[in-house]
Amino acid sequence: MTAVQKRILINKLALGFSTFSAVIALGFLFWILGVLMMKGIDALNWNIFIYEGSPPGYEDSGLKHALIGQLILVGLATLIGVPLGIMAGTYLSEYGKNSKLAHTIRDISDIMMSAPSIVIGAFVYAIIVMPMGHFSAWAGAIALAIIMIPIILRTTDDMLQLVPGTLREAAFALGAPKYKVIIDVVYRGAKAGILTGVLLGVARVAGETAPLLFTSFNDNFFTTDLNAAMPSLTVTMFNYAISPYDDWQQLGWAAAFILSMFILGLNIVGRLILLAGKRK
Amino acid sequence: MASIIDIKEECALQVRNFDFTYKGAPAPSLKKVTMPIAKHAVTALIGPSGCGKTTLLRAFNRMHDLYPGNKYEGEIEFEGRNILDPKEDLIHLRTKIGMIFQKPTAFPMSIFDNVAYGMRLQGIKNKTELNDRVEKALQDAALWKEVSDRLKNDANGLSGGQQQRLCIARAIAVEPEVLLFDEPTSALDPISTQGIEKLVIELKERVSIIIVTHNMQQAARVSDYTGFMYLGDLIELGHTEELFVTPKEKLTQEYITGKFG
Amino acid sequence: MIDKIFLNMTRTSALLILFIVAWIFVVLFNESTEAMQAFGLDFITKDEWAPNLDKFGAYAAIFGSVASTFLAMLLAIPIAIGVAIFLSEIAHDKIKGFFGVSVELLAAIPSVIYGMWGLFFFVPILRDIFGGMGIGLLAAGIVLAIMILPFMAAVTRDAMNTTPDILKESAYALGGTQWDVIKDVIIPYAKAGIIGSLILALGRAIGETMAVTFVMGNVHHTPNSIMDPTTSIPVTLANEFTEADSSLYFSSLFGLALTLLIMSFVVIAIAKFYFLRKVRKA
Ligand SMILES: Nc1ncnc2c1ncn2[C@@H]1O[C@H](COP(=O)(O)OP(=O)(O)O)[C@@H](O)[C@H]1O
Ligand SMILES: [Mg+2]
DSSP states (O other): OOHHHHHHHHHHHHHHHHHHHHHHHHHHHHHHHHHHHHHHHHHOOTHHHHOOOOOTTOSSOOSHHHHHHHHHHHHHHHHHHHHHHHHHHHIIIIIITTSHHHHHHHHHHHHHHTSOHHHHHHHHIIIIIHHHTSOOHHHHHHHHHHHHHHHHHHHHHHHHHHSOHHHHHHHHHTTOOHHHIIIIIIHHHTHHHHHHHHHHHHHHHHTOOGGGTTTTOOOSSOOOOTTSOOOOHHHHHHHHHHSSOHHHHHHHHHHHHHHHHHHHHHHHHHHHHHHHHHHO | OOEEOOOOSOEEEEEEEEEEEOTTOSSOSEEEEEEEEETTSEEEEEOSTTSSHHHHHHHHTTGGGGSTTOEEEEEEEETTEETTSTTOOHHHHHHHEEEEOSSOOOOSSBHHHHHHHHHHHTTOOOHHHHHHHHHHHHHHTTOHHHHTTOTTSBGGGSOHHHHHHHHHHHHHTTOOSEEEEESTTTTSOHHHHHHHHHHHHHHTTTSEEEEEOSOHHHHHHHOSEEEEEETTEEEEEEEHHHHHHSOSSHHHHHHHTTSOO | OHHHHHHHHHHHHHHHHHHHHHHHHHHHHHHHHHHHHHHTTHHHHOOOEEGGGTEEOOHHHHHHHHHHHHHHHHHHHHHHHHHHHIIIIISOHHHHHHHHHHHHHHTTSOHHHHHHHIIIIIHHHHHHHHOSOSOSHHHHHHHHHHHHHHHHHHHHHHHHTTSOHHHHHHHHHTTOOHHHHIIIIIHHHHHHHHHHHHHHHHHHHHHOOHHHHHHHBOOOSOOSSTTSOBOOHHHHHHHHGGGOOSHHHHHHHHHHHHHHHHHHHHHHHIIIIIIIHHHHHO
């Protein structure tokens, strides 16, 4: 075999391996997705949206409590995390720019983005749950907000920097003060990007279980009391899945399905907004 | 209506009725191009941006095949066969027809390994042979003096002009018959440009050269033949002096006198 | 005036992130001092974890974290690189787009679902093949590997895609095959980015809780084989935090959390400051 023939053979083998690994990987991933779909759709019915949790074996048990709780927790986290994240990102892009402080904040924030979320849960437990003496929706929402801030900060910073400097200069030339330039010109220019960042940030924390385990904890019943433990889809899913009861496990899959659809929906909408923004 | 000169000497390549259509493009980017390429001479391709110079150049080593869906029609004859034949051995073809790009493309490896790369692909492992041929190629590319003491250094540490000469050394190390240059000096300063131009003229002793340039002076300085292209047509091919002094086509005349472009 | 207020608001928000990070370290450190004082170095070198005796040695959990992550990386890296090569160099445009987006969306699926799949669908298969419970280090490693695979493949592909087309074309122009171009040009060119991304994935794996909680076993015992049930830091925290009944127990759990945070900070900092910084400069 000549050297060239050998290379051609190796090429075929290597590309074959790559394609094979893609098939394996996607096979596993679609297996998981398939399970989620089958199990989830199987377990789906109207009762889920009407009833709250009940002991195993009851007909009329549902996930209403967890659905509402999830919305409250994620909504609250968004209300706390998004403004802070956007303001922090604004500082980095518009004021801090290339200063040492700005770079330090960017680096630390990036590292935070990958910090283990269960550790954030432990931290919030220490600063909120312990002093208060009980679990609470606030604690869960704050844990989620801490996870969300670095994500929003990063995308805001990136997106604002994409707004051309000439646009800012044009606004300054008209005599606008800096905050007005930022709000009226820069934010407007980066609207699509920031919105996408927010959606992806929300999607990211909506799937978090670990930081809620010992902050908002869980509850089998419907509640809107922010000072008490609050159920969430993720923790409910976790508890139901490890339970030995068939009907609870079913509800666990239903919760998994609903939550995944919500998160995928947010991801897809976020991407579409970014694409539409780029087209313009 | 095109005015294509008949080349008396031996030809390195013969393009006949060549059409090229990019994937998904509504119309061909090259239309019925017929063009002889003289052996051991420099042929320059000029014309306004987007007229198809690069497209034609990249057909000679079938670079377009890297992106599926592009369509060739017609014939390009090289060493007695039509290289547009789907059965053409592209690896072999590309070792016979080398290419230099718009920007230097030093690989992320040492200077020595860059120059040896093509030879190693061909299975040459012998140390002395590699050493000799790397030195020879670097000398031919007028780079040896500058890098002989740091062959093991990363090639990306060289200046732009040096990197471009390194790319030329890398291409000639495998002893091709034809070298394709696509605006090789567009990213370089005037001094480096001069060096590359000098090299092109020296190299034609051994290889046939096709050089795309947007710079008419460059074409005039380095080439023996010049082809003027416009909107996918080869309008005129002639001896360089004749084409610039007494163009046969009105379009050529307008272009070289700066009426458009 | 308003300008000043706006500046101060944004600056405070930005500084808040530094403050929170510092605060996290201080709180975890304070909360874990009791355990540190009680056990000293034994905390990380002994594997006796006996809440009833108020004895806490975290070696098994630390070992489990490291071992499951190592196993996951071992399995995921070659496959992720294969997938990345497939997505960036082999697949046709349409497949590329479809699989590319699928992989990115799969990276967004909550990790707890990977854990549920592992428990109900994958562990039984392991049980059939190897006997025993199926739950253990191997199951955790595999589920973790599958969980980080989409992220790893997506970022590795992105790193590979930074290779300029004309650099690849130059290698083809010398008669290189696709694989020659991948191994001699693309991988060396994107090396720093690829390694950085792989380490970032490692950081994710080491801190991952929910994908492994179901399938690891939560047994404080250093495993003798990859089929043995064991535990990891996040698994211990998830299972025991709400059950801790003594202050030393709590303090030990905070000690685990601090250990995990430091481990992941170091890993991520290496990825960011050493490898990915190089990429940004280039
Ligand atoms: N990859 C491509 N896909 C589709 N059309 C292309 C592609 N590359 C070039 N073209 C089109 O082909 C024509 C010729 O381009 P090119 O050969 O690059 O021109 P030149 O090198 O003379 O500036 C142009 O109209 C250009 O828009
Ligand atoms: Mg061109």
